[in-house]
Amino acid sequence: MSGFFARRAPNRPGLAMFLHAGDPPLPVLADLLRMLDDCRVDCLELAVPFPDSVTDGPVNRRSARRALAQGTGLTEVLDFLAGIRPHLRHLRIALLADWSHTVRPLTVPGFVRRVADSGADGLLVHGLPPRLRAGCREAVRTAGLPMVTTCYATSAAEVKAEAAEHASAYLYLVAHYGRSGGALTTGRPELAAAVAELRRATTAPIAVGFGVRSRAEIDLLYDLGADAAVVGSAGVARIERALAEHTDVTDAFHEFVRTLVPYPPNRAGDPPHDCPTS
Numbered sequence: 001m002s003g004f005f006a007r008r009a010p011n012r013p014g015l016a017m018f019l020h021a022g023d024p025p026l027p028v029l030a031d032l033l034r035m036l037d038d039c040r041v042d043c044l045e046l047a048v049p050f051p052d053s054v055t056d057g058p059v060n061r062r063s064a065r066r067a068l069a070q071g072t073g074l075t076e077v078l079d080f081l082a083g084i085r086p087h088l089r090h091l092r093i094a095l096l097a098d099w100s101h102t103v104r105p106l107t108v109p110g111f112v113r114r115v116a117d118s119g120a121d122g123l124l125v126h127g128l129p130p131r132l133r134a135g136c137r138e139a140v141r142t143a144g145l146p147m148v149t150t151c152y153a154t155s156a157a158e159v160k161a162e163a164a165e166h167a168s169a170y171l172y173l174v175a176h177y178g179r180s181g182g183a184l185t186t187g188r189p190e191l192a193a194a195v196a197e198l199r200r201a202t203t204a205p206i207a208v209g210f211g212v213r214s215r216a217e218i219d220l221l222y223d224l225g226a227d228a229a230v231v232g233s234a235g236v237a238r239i240e241r242a243l244a245e246h247t248d249v250t251d252a253f254h255e256f257v258r259t260l261v262p263y264p265p266n267r268a269g270d271p272p273h274d275c276p277t278s
Helices: 028-040 058-069 073-086 099-103 108-118 132-145 157-166 188-199 215-221 231-246 249-258
Strands: 014-020 043-047 092-098 120-127 148-152 170-174 204-208 227-233
Touching: 014 028, 014 058, 014 204, 014 231, 014 249, 028 249, 043 073, 058 231, 073 092, 073 108, 092 099, 092 108, 099 108, 099 120, 108 132, 108 188, 132 157, 148 157, 157 188, 170 188, 215 227, 231 249
Parallel strands: 014 043, 014 227, 043 092, 092 120, 148 170, 170 204, 204 227
Antiparallel strands: none
């Protein structure tokens, strides 16, 4: 049982965030993850950095370049995970790795085993060729590592069915085609219909992302039936700004997170948590 979004407060949306390992540098990232854990953010999609992602806009591409310039590769990321994961009480980590840049040079079973041994809670393989999906899924099952699957709101029915069948961590529903960093443009009826279609086919949590940047949009997605929302470029942009201005990255990211968390600090009836108020 992966438990993604299982610890969220009742009748509240879950929250996942996206970052590249190495942006900010790993020692700073460790502090940032402890802050996310204190604030009861449910999930971090942590990417092993890779260049020139076709699905990323300029903000995330610059982030990947900064991380790669730090010398952050798979070994560094897995060592980082092994060190930080035992200290996290609430936050779950889904590792995102690109097939061509990170996985392809290795054997799939060997790669998956290394990820599982690091303590990652789940795995999302970006750009995995369709002909290799069955073998990757078998390696993931053998390693006991929950898998994140993806599809678009406008994907064909058979694509959605495959994603629903094999999601064991959660299903990431990408709200629209294009590159990350844009606005949430898909209409409410279309998103609601896609979530309902997937809900009939899977018991895994459904998280919707691409263009989510505010608490209002997170609440909207929850009202449309999603279990959680994924916030990516909007948070990465806060890190980029803090690095450029030489201000405290964790403090800057914390200010942003406090606008997104499903409940404000000390709200009556919510579970206790330690997210600092200043």
